[in-house]
Amino acid sequence: MNMSEILTTTKALLQGVEVVTILFVVVLIASIPLGFVLTLLSRCRIAPVRWVVNAYIYVVRGTPLMLQLFFIYFGLPYLPVVGKMLVLSGFSSALVGYTLNYAAYFAEIFRGGLLAVDKGQYEAAQVLGFSKAQTIVRIVMPQMIRVALPSVTNESITLVKDTALMYAVAVPEILHYAKVAVSRTANPMAFVVAFVIYLIMNTILQLVFNWLEKKLAY
Amino acid sequence: MNMSEILTTTKALLQGVEVVTILFVVVLIASIPLGFVLTLLSRCRIAPVRWVVNAYIYVVRGTPLMLQLFFIYFGLPYLPVVGKMLVLSGFSSALVGYTLNYAAYFAEIFRGGLLAVDKGQYEAAQVLGFSKAQTIVRIVMPQMIRVALPSVTNESITLVKDTALMYAVAVPEILHYAKVAVSRTANPMAFVVAFVIYLIMNTILQLVFNWLEKKLAY
């Protein structure tokens, strides 16, 4: 395979980068707060709320994302009554599915992060007159985020790679374009290009998170 | 879809459970020690060794497992000279690929676990006459494993779900049989069955690891 063919292949694969990037950004922005809400709900005083949230986290983490995407994309429209309103496009399904999936993972990460916040911090805040909500927002969250950040980085890197599953709901992404290029050219060069693209994306991601980690250090 | 069809589907899918289980067990047994070796090498005094190991971990974690499997299965035979000896069966490729991939993840987990072992433990061991190797095996590893176990559990659950990628190198597994069943029956029930099978496998896994965690607690 010569240089110009590699360039052509790369150009074709780069078409997948846009959709991957959008998915990545939207899912991260949506699932991190959602995950934190789940974390708080999983420590809620009302037992049934805790059960539901924990069951949710348990099921989502125990089953493949691809099947979850299938249910959202193909399964939801079959629901009685509301089904009609739930006919989502492939990309919307992916957004919803990845967000719900990653929120469960982030919830677990944040749960661990909360454990790292000393009991004394809550007590000091209470004694200084902070309400529960103020304590969470002003004192607990900033400390928890710092502890959780390395795991969030890890999960984000996984998300970049997981975007390849989007094709299950008919959204062509990098790996799909690589596959069709391989099947056209009968030459695995496109996979090498995909490999490099993923590596570059993850490198950028890691640099961003390292910078963030340094900024949040105290 | 009636009960008997569900049973038939389930039986078909269970064919995939065996290969998944074997892969899971072998990969876990092989990649955990390999990961620990990588952890030790990544703190080696010889700088080039550290670089190579860190680069390895970096590349493996930054690229999709599916592409790595492709390289082992399709790419290795194209290597000059040794290529001819490296024509692995799909299942062997999967074993090698998953092991190399998960070893990198375990290496990162153990690296974190080592940080949790207090410096004082090394000093106490040295003062009591332990050699470096004895310190690692007798003092550091048992403590590190306890800290790392929750992350190892997480990674193992991911491994169960990742087995679905085996089909990329032509090894039929649960999700593959589910797809076949869906296209045969034109009914997505098989995906529901697959969902449940994954959930059950991961539940068993989690119970085993919880038991282990309790046993290793001190």
Next chain:
Amino acid sequence: ACGSNDATQPADAPSTDAPAEDAAPADDAAPAEEEQTPAEDAPSDTVPVEEMTKLVLGLDASFPPMGFTDQDNNIIGVDIDLAKEVCTRLGIEFEAKPIDWATKEMELDTGKIDVIWNGMTVTDERKEAFELSRSYMNNTQVIVVMNDSTIASKADLADKVVAAQTDSSGESVLMADEIYASIKDGAHKQYADYVTALNDLALGRIDAIVMDEVVARYYIEQNAQPMTVLEETLSPEEYAIAAKKGRTDLIEAIDKTLDEMQADGTLDKISLQWFGKEGMILR
């Protein structure tokens, strides 16, 4: 290319300029749909063909030359050219949607695509599951081996590793053949796609592949592979277009338009373009 076709119709091109006469069989309001349980089947509010503004065609976009992706990620191929022409004549928009082949039933069922049109072989199960068009192409399942292979006939497959694509007609034909019992391990090797299988054939992991003749020849020619298609074939078969069960109006409209294209020589034009000769596509 595949020459094993009988009934090579003369390419008379009457070319009645009026593309679609739109005979509008308005009585086909598809009452057949009601026989499915309505509660479970919420997304089945299908639009009758004359109200359709767009035809969404689902395909596994890596099946050259029937439907595949070019270097700029445009979807092209025999089926695409056919479908585009049909849509033009029906006066509706056309969209090709690449899908995961394993999800084609669900895509169709949930109305996310209107047709599967991707060199899909007619089988009894598919006749049951879908609304199928009349076949528009003949195809044969052939045996592909390396040039230097010792396999020269179907009988030579005994004790050899034989592969087929999962859920393909090649697979079902192979499994139905009497030779199946004697191949190595008494079972074939399954692949997600042809390219993987052909790659493994080149590497020597497998000895033979049973696959669609159309694809095999195209692949060998395009990529100058040292592979051969054996003379002896398995069963002949046909390609058809699938729509969701009950959508007889859509299938009838497509069938009718294809008949017109046959009559005015359009099919031959497309055949010439992709296969280098006329008559490959015929009704």
Next chain:
Amino acid sequence: MKLIEVTSLKKGFGNLNVLTDVNFEVEKGDVIAVIGPSGAGKSTMLRCLINLEKVDGGTITVEGESFVKDGVYASHEQIKAVTRKMGMVFQNFNLFPHLSVRRNLTIAPTAVFGKSKEESDALCESLLDKVGLRDKIDAMPSTLSGGQKQRVAIARALMLNPDIMLFDEPTSALDPQLTSEVLGVMRALAADHMTMIVVTHEMSFAREVANKILFMCDGMIVESGTPAQVFGQPKDRRTADFFHNILE
């Protein structure tokens, strides 16, 4: 009117009765040292006072207002209003590690009580002057020594202008040299007539600075009085034993 009145306070954890019957009074300007063996319930008593633990019974009255009366708690607002009169300094400082010294001091006044930034900053600077840490105003807690951390914690509690300061072993996480810095600040507070209740193992501090000693044992205050009385002529055998045991 007494500043604090505590009567028949009871508190248990599960089957363990930690406080069986605690009674005492605090006058304005009192510096009270609470001493006693480990596990006696000193910390628990202090934590009940400021509502970090819920009592099982008894009454706590601060400046005439009770937030718990015979074991029955008042409304949330009432509790907040009463406990706000007290500031607390913890053994482990509990500074907010993600905030600078300045923000540690000003976050409660500004974010919780709506004081202006200027007012809070001015108060912050004058209190840091008082504890001798004006130059550390922009430092992060992790860069401070233990003694410095504890002095910041004291300043932080003072920001809310409490009438009473509670200290739970404020120096026991410090080594002797750093201890003296913190005790110095506490002495200065006592000299300013701040009312203080100090759980402490520093007998020298108790003896020199406190005007009243409470000796706790087995969930009760078994002896109380001036330092001279309690140290000099302990009436209770347990008090005598305690002094005998600790190495001085």
Next chain:
Amino acid sequence: MKLIEVTSLKKGFGNLNVLTDVNFEVEKGDVIAVIGPSGAGKSTMLRCLINLEKVDGGTITVEGESFVKDGVYASHEQIKAVTRKMGMVFQNFNLFPHLSVRRNLTIAPTAVFGKSKEESDALCESLLDKVGLRDKIDAMPSTLSGGQKQRVAIARALMLNPDIMLFDEPTSALDPQLTSEVLGVMRALAADHMTMIVVTHEMSFAREVANKILFMCDGMIVESGTPAQVFGQPKDRRTADFFHNILE
């Protein structure tokens, strides 16, 4: 022959010269208390003695054998042979948390030095008797109090039958009551004529138990002598300042 001789010991971390010129001798049976302000280099000196830090210069001789001579280290085996004569007890105990008390004591003799299980178990039991913790033989370290942990740590060091015991602030992580347990064990060791070097903030212990005081400041031993001399008539101004500063 002196048990330990240290001459012109030098040690720095980067640009910081922690030990500038340390010289002292230890006779058999000596109980030496090393005191001095924080940062003086006490811990560093002790750690150099047992090869937890590499010195930059100087000589350390134990029972006539040097493992470092004028800053040049002997062979690995030689170092091991010499340092084996010393046991060390850390401020933070450093028990192995994953092993029971018994295994904490016996792991080094059995796994490292190849002693038999029976012999080690017998020694383990008698040493636990000595520190008063025979009943905790099967407990895990996490279930022990600080004072108990430190006593186990002392017993663990004694398992290897050292000629000299080094202690780095063995009680500073303990509160006063627990401290007395540990000091009790150390007193008993001294009474048994164990040679000991103890870095400590417990002036009372230094005064009562040690027969020799080393006062360290700025990386040197600025004053040494009997407790009476050093506490009573300090010659160096820094010593006097130190005693003045710490609250007693």
